[in-house]
Each structure stands twice: as structure tokens, then as C-alpha cells.
Amino acid sequence: MEALRNALDFSDFPRLDLIVAGCVAIVFIVFPLFPHSSFAMATMIQFLMFSLYGMGWNTIGGYGGQVDLGKAQYVGIGAYTTAVMLIRWDIPFWVSMPIGMFFAVIWSFIIGYPLFRLKGHYFAIATIATSLVLKDIFEVWDFVGAARGLEISPIKYHPPDFLRLIFREDVYYFYVILGFFFLGILYMNWFRKSRLGFQLRSIKDNEDVARSLGINVHWAKVKTYAIATAFVSMVGSFHACYIKSIEPEDTMSLDISILIALMAMLGGAGSLWGPVIGAGILIPIKSYLKEWLGAQAGLVGIDLIIYALIIMAISAFEPRGVWGIVEKIRRRRRD
């Protein structure tokens, strides 16, 4: 009961934030009713997906301060579970999604348990490594289509198919992921006030202090990593139905992992709105650069250069990202 109340209670934010958040929510809800290009719709869906990835990352990476650069492996587990189950056994999305989350959580325990003995950079590097290993396995594993990947062909189904999440128009996908997005926000609003949320913030501050306050630091990290994983895998499942064609190279690549972490850091790691702000800034830039400049002007890879510049800017000016700047200004006003 109290958990639900905490999830729905945003009253500790200033009124301005709530007004802005409310307006943004309304814009999202009515956006498809207005004329829009398919490019804009695709960008919106990407934005919502990456916001959710970022929220997942934010639990362990933001609140817990454990820089995780291997989130793509869980995108892959979710996407592949859903795709394989749909193609081979016609198992609908709403069944395969929780199963994918379950697999992802199991995998997260297997690698999280030993990995969280590592600290700082070593942990970050290890997450990259496990993600790449999993990608390599998927590239040679015939059962999941190896390097060719998997293709969900919509012709076999009768869209709109709400059970299997097969639609012809993007607007259906938009509303499904928007629903996930709102649930994600509520979950994160609960998480940041939960016991585990507090414990993680204490761990980020000083692990020895956290330990001496009765916090099992290792277990708290492993648990949170599993939560982050479940988030990412859920959206990965959605990704499979939405994109309909998945291969290891684009679902599980290092780019995705870095983009997820980068967005959350740019927006503000360890804050509720951070990942959303970060995705709101980066996804349009990414889409624009990739689709327009990349394809038309032949500037392939320019998005990577932009990411690099952003990483440098964050670490030099404000490690707590855009939200950190907002909070700093507010603090100055108060004093």
C-alpha cells in the first residue's frame, strides 16, 4: 500500500516541475492525433524506448554509481526471447516478455554476482566484455539465426494483433511503449524512495559507511542490477516486435550500451527525470544525424563523434548532467 502511495506521490518536486511534466505527458498522449511524419513517429518511439533503457540503467548506474556499459546484452536477451518464441512456437508477446525478463534476470545474477566484486573502471570494462561475449555467442548460434538474425514477417499474422504485438501502423506501437513509459516513471518514483534506493545512494556515497549501517553492499548491487536488467529486457522484447528484424550486430552492439549510459548521464544520473531528459536530447540528434547527415552526406559515424564530445563536456563541466545544473541553480536561489 505504502509502495503504491510512494509511486504515485510526486509532491516532493517543485510545482514548476510537475506542470512541465504534466504538459509533456499531455503532448505525448495527443501527439499521434496531429499530422506528423513517419520519421517523427519513429523518433518518438525510439525516444520512449531509450528513456526506459535509461531508467533501467539509472537504478544501478545512477543511484548506485556503478557505471554499467553492458546493457545491450539484456536488450538482446529480451529481443531474442520474444522473437524466437514468436517465430518458432507462436508464443505471444505478453507471455514471452516476462519469460525474457526472467532469462535476463538469471543471466544478470550469473554475471552480476562475480562482477560486483570489481570496482569502478574494472566493473565498467567487465560489463562491456560480458556483453560482447554474449553477442559473439548469438552470432554463431544457429538456433537464434546466428549472424543472419531473425525476421518476424507480419504477413503471417493479422495486424493489428495485440497479443503478438504485430501492427502495421506505428501509432499502436507508440501507445504501447507510452504505457510502459508511464509505468516506468511510476516504478522509478517508487524506487528512488524505497529502502533499496536509499541503500544504493548510501553505497554510492561511501561503501564503508553503507556497510556499517547494516547494508549488504554486494547483494544490494546484485539485486539492483537485476532490476535494471528486467527493465532493459522488457523494452528489448518490444524492440523485437517493433523492428521485426533483429541481428546481434544492431541489437547487442557496444554502441547501444554506450548510448544508454550516456543518455542517463547527460540528463542526470541518479535523478528521476535524468534519463528522460537525456533521451529527449540525444535521440533526436541521433536520428537526425543518422538518417540525414549519415545517409545523405555520407558522414557515417558522425553520431559517435558527437557522443564523444558530450562525454567530455559532462565530465568536464557537470558530472550530474542537465538535472545537476537545474538543481545547482535552485540551490543557489534558495540560499
Added chain:
Amino acid sequence: MAFLEVHNLTKDFGGLRANNDISFSMARGELVSLIGPNGAGKTTLFNCISGLHPVTSGRVIFNGEEITKLNAHQVARRGLARTFQVYAAAGDLNVIENVMVGCFMKTHLRSRARARATEILKDLNIDHLADYLVSELPVAAQKLVTMATAIGSDPRLLMLDEVAAGLNPNEIEGILASIRHVHDDLGITVMLIEHVMELVMKISHRVIVLDYGEKIAEGDPETIAKDPGVIKAYLGERYVREHGGQQAVGSRE
């Protein structure tokens, strides 16, 4: 039965022996100070007792239970809380949230943790600081916050590592009153590491002195202040020769 017993505790860091064969015990309700020159091994001893460092040999028994091999969080859950000398608050948590982390040891409910934290802040007269970041506060207030956080976990034994270091005489009076309040009114057994002798002499029931990792003296504050071995440890051999060991260590009043 003793409340805390330390038997022949030895701690090596590589070739360096930081604690050598230290034994002492504490009764419930006591207020004991651990003193000694810099590098005497006081904080190491705290770390060994509270489970942050594995001990090389020896045993620690708390409240009748052997805790030597337990991890720090397990020790904490048995009611032994401690503070740290340097409290590196990265600034993510504000004062009340810090205290809530302590309170969350005993409850899963945020409302209950918050209520308890508010109570503790009021009790230590720092409730007006609740919404500040710890890093924004002066040192004296930071020390009170670390005490409040430890109290949040509802300990039976509270070990304070240099809570008075870097404070001016006024602030020391304040922290002295707070420690007394914690001990007398909240009924928490207290052990201090302290350099500020005025505080040690005024407040302690008993003083334990470490030097070069060994326990060199133990007794009530007056006896310790006159102990030639202790004076030697603090002021050097020559001082003892010249003054005949008559000068009391802490007599700055």
C-alpha cells in the same frame, strides 16, 4: 558478563603490525575512550571490531556472540554502530536522507524511517538542517549528522571515531553534551576514539591507551593522565625525564 570483549586481537597489513595482541572488555552502559598518538592503531582496531577489516588473529565477542568472522553489515545488524573520521559525503543525500539510511536498517517503510529520522534530528537539535546537503554544513554539524545516522540504526554500542577533531572549544562543548545525551538518556553504550583530551577527561569512565599498535595502559582518566608510559608516548622520553612525569597529559583547564 562483559558487553564487548576483545581477546588478543592482532592485525597485520602485509609486514606492518597495526594492532598487536590487544585485549580489553567493556560493560554495558560504560563510556570508554580509546586514545593514543597518531598511527597508534586506534582506527584499525575500530575497523577490526566493526568487521570492516578481517582480523589476523584474536576474537571479538559482542553481547555474548562471537562476531570476529562476521562482515561489517552483519556486525551492524547486531547492534554495533560506528561513525567514521572522514565522512566523505558526495552530496547526493541531504541530512534527513542520510539519517534515514540508518533508520532503514530497522524498517522497510519509508514513512517510518522518515518519522524516526525526524525524531533523531530533533533530539540532537539539528532538525533545522534537515534539507541541507551534508557537504554544505560546517564540520561540527557534519559530525552530528554522522552520529545521528548511526543512531538511526538503533545501536546498543556506538563507536565514535574522532567526533571532536577539528572543532573549536564551543563546538566541543556542544558535541560533549550530545555524546552525554546519547549515553545517559538514550542508554547507548559508547566507545570513543578521541584526540581532544578535555573531552576524554571529562566524559570517560575509563580510558584505554594504544601506542605502536599495543595497549600500553588502561584505567580511569585521572590515573591515565598521570601514567608515565602514557606521557612518554604522547610527549616523548625527554619530556618525562625533565618533568619527572608529574605533568598531567590533559590538564589544559
